[in-house]
Amino acid sequence: MKGDGKGDDNVVFIGKKGLMNYVLAVVTQFNNGENDVIIKARGKAISRAVDVAEVVKNRFILDAKITDIQISTEEITGEEGQIKVSAIEITLNKK
């Protein structure tokens, strides 16, 4: 289950697309047999990552639980050199 161009199969990176794109991506991972899906986001996308996790567990995968939430600071190279940005990783588990 590799080679989809997105890195690890059970990780969904949240970007600037609409909410339901990411919800569908997470639901698809569970339907493909993953037990854990990790939702990752940085900066302003962090709010959307929380939305994605909540919508998945409240509307689509009702037996999914949030088993871990980690926040951190990452250094990324932006247009103005090295900048620090907050990041989140939300782990959803479905038994």
Added chain:
Amino acid sequence: MKGDGKGDDNVVFIGKKGLMNYVLAVVTQFNNGENDVIIKARGKAISRAVDVAEVVKNRFILDAKITDIQISTEEITGEEGQIKVSAIEITLNKK
């Protein structure tokens, strides 16, 4: 330690002000003797809540640890009636 108009003393609600306003509010709570400070935010302010927690522990209160992060969905009454919004609560502890 009540009566500041913000409800529980050890809770900091994140709104639309600049980041450092909230960082200062959290640091002040710790300096006033609180062992736990809870940072709460809803909707788009969730990203800023994560920034506040990271800046407090990385730059100001170096022995503070994140001991709990909870996310949830809250129903609030907006201009268009009842809407659902994601929320986060980040607990920082300083021993």
